[in-house]
Amino acid sequence: MNATPPAAVPPYKDAALPVDERVADLLSRMTLEEKAGQLFHSMLMMNPDGTPVTETDGSMLPFTTPELIGERFISHFNLLGSHGAREMAQWQNAVQEMAAATRLGIPVTLSTDPRHAFTDNVGASFDSGAFSAWPEALGLAAIGDPELVFRFADTVRREYLAVGFRVALHPQIDLATEPRWARQSGTFGSDARLTAELVRAYVRGLQGPELGPGSVSAMVKHFPGGGPQKDGEDPHFAHGKEQVYPGGMREHHLEPFRAAIAAGCAQMMPYYGQPIGTDWEEVGFGSNKGVVTGLLREELGFEGIVCTDWGLLNxxxxxxxxxxxxxxxxxxxxxxxxxxxxxxxxxxxxxxxxCPDVVVELVRSGRIPRSRIDASVARLLREKFVLGLFENPYVDPDEAARTVGRADFAAAGAAAQRRSLTVLTNPGGLLPLSGCPKLYVEGVDEAVAAGYGEVVPDPGAADLAVVRLRTPYEPRENVFESFFHSGSLAFPEPELSRILALLARVPTLVCINLERAAVIPEIAERAAALIADYGAEDRALLDVAFGRAAAEGRLPFELPRSMAAVEASRPDVPNDTVDPVFPYGHGLSL
Known part of the structure; x- marks a missing residue:
């Protein structure tokens, strides 16, 4: 009796063949439904123990993981939430096993928002959790060292690979030109030339010399630059949808994107903004043919994947x-x-x-030709092949646990936190501190402060107060919008008077976290010393204050003198407020 001959391996699974041949073969085998699923980059959640979510209440995520992979044929996912490294790796493998069990076995591509800093915003980023903790992108810009940015991105790459993330939904290279805009902490500040220099290093760190099995694909955002939002409101929300260029600086905002494309970034995300008063159609960028095809594809020559920002359809x-x-x-x-x-x-x-069924119906009705779908699916499949996902979709949970948050990665992040701190004032030479002073602290962990001085509960008994503040913002009623800190940059009453009273009572070192350009003229005048941070732990601040580490930061945008000056400035023009308290690039050396 003759044995059954082994089934022939389809060409798309043959790693020896050229990628384009494999793409063409797989594309030819796919149903319309399977193709449509590739056009969706959805979100997933995981259980804390590393298992996939197989039940849902139908609210935030209406479908379970098995439904999305096995029934809707989606294979690109963004993981929500912070989790342990081992658990993320185990979850990744379980998701890949689900994908391998589908008819064609197309592996999943997993992505993530930034995970290596201090901001926790469900619409934009997660705090570092298990990963090494670095300053926000603004802090990297304050240091202004492309080689450091390369090392940071290379660290991100290695930690992401360990748990299975193959697409970074960053870097964010919008220019921070409207001081009130909520998304500035993820940018490299207001300077186009510096941003262009840093994004080149960032893409090289994530992707390597060229995209391959050891790469994390960089999805650069938000094309063509989301900084010039009218009144600084964010276009996640209808009242913030307008993007304006009263200063005529539209081309200026494109400079970082030209650099990203030249560096070989694999993906690009258009922003939500609706351009007003330009020669572009007044349609959000993800649906704007003049911007995506005319500018990005034809003029700038971008050949990679274009993925819209989240939630344009439903x-x-x-x-x-x-x-x-x-x-x-x-x-x-x-x-x-x-x-x-x-x-x-x-x-x-x-x-x-x-909702791939929507795309299926568009094709079957003749509204969208199959050739248009095939062109996008081919781009998406090509990246999966280039990243080596068909050959090696799984990760080692033990290796993930050893790699994520590794001691040398954590040390590099901690050193960058210290370097990024920006000394704004030190009028009486208070800094660096010495000895073991009596310290009154606010916003600082008392247990940490106790390693630098004697912590006292009453400012009247202190030699020095150390106070950490955050950039002011206006609370919003919508819960989701409340994560996007918007509105006034000035401390309201009675909070401002309370702060100033403390500064009058005891010499005070003030450290303000700049996620936006705070309006702090009175605080700057009366603080015994003033430092800005962009994501730094208490030990980083106190090490700098006591001369145990050097602060090298320079302001990545100016700090305005008043809200009237902010309101009178032009949203598309960098550093455009009258008589700022501190200009762009300000910073002292101790």
């Missing part, structure tokens, strides 16, 4: 509240019509969505 439920789709300029269209507009514009993938 309304969603976030924290039990309805969050309208960010379909600015096309709000009146149906979900299918919005999808068609984005595909016509040249976008390859829909971020944060999971």
């Amino acid at each position: 309304d969603s439920s976030v924290f039990g509240e309805t969050h309208p789709a960010c379909a600015w300029g096309v709000e009146h269209l149906s979900v299918a019509e919005r999808a068609a507009r984005a595909l016509d514009a040249g976008s390859d993938q829909f971020g944060g969505e999971q």
Whole structure:
């Protein structure tokens, strides 16, 4: 009796063949439904023990992991939430096993928002958790060292690879030109030339000399630069959708993106913003053909993947509240019509969505040709092959536990925190401190402060107060919007008077965390010393204050003198407020 001959390996699974041949073969085997699933970059959650979510209450994420992979054929996912390294690796492997069990066995590509700093915003980033903790991107800009940014991105790459993340939903290279805009902490500040220099190093650190099995794909955002938001409001929300250029600086905002493309970034994310008063159509960038095809593809020559920002098609439920789709300029269209507009514009993938049936119907109705879908699917599959996911989709949980947060990575992040601190004032030479002073602290862990002096409960009994503040913002009623710190940059009353009273009572070192450009003229005048941070632990601040580490930071944007000056400035023009308290690049050496 003859044995059954082994089944022939399909060409797309043959690693010896050229990538383009493998892409063409796999594409030819896919159903329309399987192709449509590739056009969605959805979100997933995981259970704390590293198992996939197999039940859902239908609110924030309406489908389970098995449904998304096995029934909707989606294979690109953004993991939400902070988890242990071993558990993330175990979860990644379980998800890949689900994908391997599908008809064609197309592996999953996992992505993440930034995870290596201090900001925790469900719409933008996560705190470092298990990963090494570095300053925010603004802090890297304050240091201004491309080689450090390369080492940072290379560390991110190694920690991401250990748990299975293959796409970084960063760097964010918008210019911080509107002082009130909520997303500045993820940027490299207001200077286009510095941002261009740093993004080149960042892409090289994530991707290496070229994209390959050891790379993390960089999804650069937010094209063509999201900084010039009217009144500094954020276009996640309808009242912040307008992007304006009263200073005529549109080309200036493109400079970092030109550098990112020249560096070989693999992916690009257009922003939500709706351009107003330009020669572009007044439609959000992800659906804007003049921007995606005309500018990004044809003029700038970008050949990689274009993924829209999250939630352009469907309304969603976030924290039990309805969050309208960010379909600015096309709000009146149906979900299918919005999808068609984005595909016509040249976008390859829909971020944060999971409705491939809409694309299937667009093709079957003749509204979108199959060739248009095939072009985007080919780009997406090609990256999976280049990243080596078909050959090696799994990770080692033990290695993940050893790699993520490794001692040398943590030490490098801690050193960068210290370097990024920016000394703004030291009028009486208070710094560096010496001896073992009596310390009154606010916003500082008393147990940490006790390693530098005697902590006392009453400022009247102290030799020195150390106070940590955060950039002011206006609370918003919408829970989701409350994570995006917007509005006034000035301390309101009675908080300002309380702070100033403390400064009058005891010499005070003030450290303010700058996620935006705080308006602090009175505090700057009356503090015994003033330091800015962009994500730094208490030990980093106190090491600098006591001369145990050197602060090298320089302001990545100016600090305005008043809210009137902010309101009178032009959103697209860097450092445009009148008579700032501290200009761009200010910083003292101790």
